[in-house]
Amino acid sequence: MRADARKNHDHLLDVAREVVAEQGADASLRDIARRAGVGLGTLYRHFPRREVLLEALLRVRFDELTAKAGELQGSASAGEALTAWLREAVAVAHGYSGAIESMVAAIADPDSALHASCQTMRAAGTSLLVRAQESGAARKDMDGTDLFGLLGALAWLRDQPSLAPKADHLFDVIAGAILARE
């Protein structure tokens, strides 16, 4: 990549992260280009679809979540490890509100720019789920896709301003449902 292109690319990502944090994942692309001081066509050259931009923004976070899952694998309680990771994943999604919808859609669409990233993330969660299931901490009638679905529901709840006072409690209720009943 040419030096000026690289510079535009990186700057667009910085600005996009900022605007998406403010306005959500469906923020105006025109606005992003404007605030980056770049032509609209330049944004499209680097990120031909909105998903491609989102993927570039989320990849870093997904890598962090995968690393976190690795750490938690070694922790004492398999159940707590799963819950802690889920809490982290919800927080990440909330930093890009509305993105969870694209993520859930991408898991079943191999053509989506987000597909690979989301699969990686699901795999990270699955590893923690499986360990929790083997240790008897998590219910056994769930797979990684179910976990991803519940993550979606939790992230959606966290994105609703009117439910903010209830967000933590609702997290406990749903996350608690994954843990095995005696």
Add this chain to the structure above:
Amino acid sequence: MRADARKNHDHLLDVAREVVAEQGADASLRDIARRAGVGLGTLYRHFPRREVLLEALLRVRFDELTAKAGELQGSASAGEALTAWLREAVAVAHGYSGAIESMVAAIADPDSALHASCQTMRAAGTSLLVRAQESGAARKDMDGTDLFGLLGALAWLRDQPSLAPKADHLFDVIAGAILARE
């Protein structure tokens, strides 16, 4: 209301229900007016904000849900009654996909056209929740707003095409979380 106005009003509602069923709650208002064979200004005269139109569409369903809650009050198992009502409510919301977001927002916004309807619906759910709690069938650390939040999460899940194969199972997982642990 003048006879011609009444006719436009009712016809707009019929067409809107159709278009919203096809395209979701964020369907194009222009499209609705066009398909109703009516000027765009006429739609706005009858339904000045999208929420007002949505409210008109949903009111009928909400009334049905309230009636259903009344019937279920008399059923044998308080836990099953709550679950059955929740299933019904999710199905209703799914008939207007995307509307659940406005509904959840409206519950905390007295200025919303949907506010009263959503409060009524929450009350219907609350009555079933309270009975289930009193009979020991439901966990006691939840109120009607929590139930409404879970309904939102369930409706959101049902609206995601990629999770369709998992929808019933995820409903059981989340709805099951409301029922009391032994």
Add this chain to the structure above:
DNA sequence: ACCTGAACACCGTTCAAGT
């Protein structure tokens, strides 16, 4: 190679002009 911005086809919303 890469960038720009006009152009196109859409929105939601308002409002002067008509009947």
Add this chain to the structure above:
DNA sequence: ACCTGAACACCGTTCAAGT
């Protein structure tokens, strides 16, 4: 009273013209 559709300010997306 009520209806109409042009007008305005926005979108996402494409692409000819520039450097």
